[in-house]
Amino acid sequence: MTAAQEPHRIVFLDRDSVIATIRKPAFAHEWTEYPATAAADAAQRLLDARASIAITNKVPLRAADLDRLPELKLIAVAATGTDIVDLQAARERGIVVSNIRNYAVHTLPEHTFALILALRRQLVAYRADIEAGLWQKSERFCLFGHPISDLAGSRLGLVGYGALGKSVAQIARAFGMEVVVYNRSPVGDEGVTQVSFDEVLETSDVISLHLPLTDKTRNMISAKELIRMKRNALLINTARGGLVDEQALADALRAGVIAGAGFDVLVKEPPPADNPLLNLRLPNFILTPHSAWASAQAMQVLVDQLIDNVEAWQAGSPRNVV
Template sequence: MTETHRIVFLDRDSVIANVRKPSFAHEWTEYPSTPAGETVQRLRDARATIVITNKVALGADALAQLPDVELIAVAATGTNIVDLAAAKEHGIVVTNIRNYAVHTLPEHTFALILALRRQLVAYREDIAAGLWQKSERFCLFGHPISDLAGSRLGLFGYGALGKATAQIARAFGMEVIVHNRSPLPDAAADGVREASFDEVLETSDVISLHLPLTDQTRNMLSAKELIRMKRSALLINTARGGLVDEVALADALRSGLIGGAGFDVLVTEPPPTDNVLLNLRLPNFILTPHSAWASTQAMQTLVDQLIDNIDAWHAGAPRNVVG
């Protein structure tokens, strides 16, 4: 007799897209969101065999109470919400989503870079304050504007997203240097150059982060690194909160140690009201609410791949397996 799988989507509202149902026999339950204290109970009540989660955590304690679960399909690339060691111990397969944001996130990265290099926020505030209206000439100066052409972009990380970001940079006429944890055999063909950590940090006009958050990358840029950046340099983080020491960044921006920063991620999300970056009101700092990944097209690609992962696992050929 064919098993009817019981699928529970713990945080359906985390993606705005049309989610087709898997091709095999199943029961489907979805919740807009799931508070941490209700995760185990909901999965146990449904006797879930397949769990879909975007940001609802499944730690070791939770997994120990869920003997029916066979697959955790993460509706995101990052899998730090799942205790992978515990999942393996219980024989649970974990899958994730890959390369779905290859257009939307690099585009958002450059939206931040362009806004900062062109001083869009500063000039918008000037207009709101009536400064252009009172100008003695047809235009308004006051904030130096810098072209991207001829400047240097330094990338930390060169996966699919870093590579796509480099392609856009080259179209703008930027030189691209990359520091990556593994060698880049195609660097020359891509038109980029491998560089040391120090060279990327100290010589880049713009630094963009495209790394996962691990024990090795946590706070990789703190006060002692920020002080070594060019005073005019921009720091862009559309990757993971925690790669940069937030307090040190706020201090560097206030004191003029770096030229500006554009962030789409914070250590804690949603952020507490006292987060130091959330309350930073400077024209050379832009914060967006973890939305770089969330174009309409990217979210549809994500959920299509999510169901493809579940179908592949059921067919005995699991793909995008983590751990």
């Protein structure tokens, strides 16, 4: 067998990052998988396997790693975000990078609204009251103390309007919310009004972020943006942690600058013990562990598309190329 006919060597660096059944690619190959891989070990594992195809969800591959991997031809990212890969370095070395698209159009919007509803209905605060025995001691049949607001008639401001933003907008309209969008390209959808970023900040009752993390979007919500939001506003982030200045948000929530926030992402994951949001014990802040994407159905769609991407590349027609 000649070198050109040798089977591709595929290494999945963090197989345990997805809980789903993965079919093997329909071409000759050798498959190696690791439950997880530390960033410092990634290049060596790929080098040891003489990998031509690397699969990674969250294990970074930087320029220095790629320099050590002359046989690597494809990096198949098992996620939508590709900030873990040095894309410019990959292009310079002729390495194709593909990602996963539109797989979480149900699970992430549902999680977004779970956060919105929990905050607007004060579920955390009222559960704490019950655990403290306040309802049991109430003089009336119900317990007041935390203001509840309906979603109907309120304004949802979406920052970013890709497939996920559109799905969130659809749910919002079903709740009777007015939907406004800040997006770089024209929107043109019926029932959605495109406005400036300033208008989203200053007029929205709920702001939900649906953008990739880039140098231009990093810390796009900081102290100066938070102070411009309505006092009764919620900030929801199920996109990327670096979109929001975490210390500024913690300070704003403590000071009552905004009404609440629901986050599924942090700048560093898993978070260090000193993360300013990790130990924020406030009833108007909900933090979930980057789980918005992770329904069983969504993960199966993800891995099916992942192998589709690998097979398309091997067939000479790469898809979802970044």
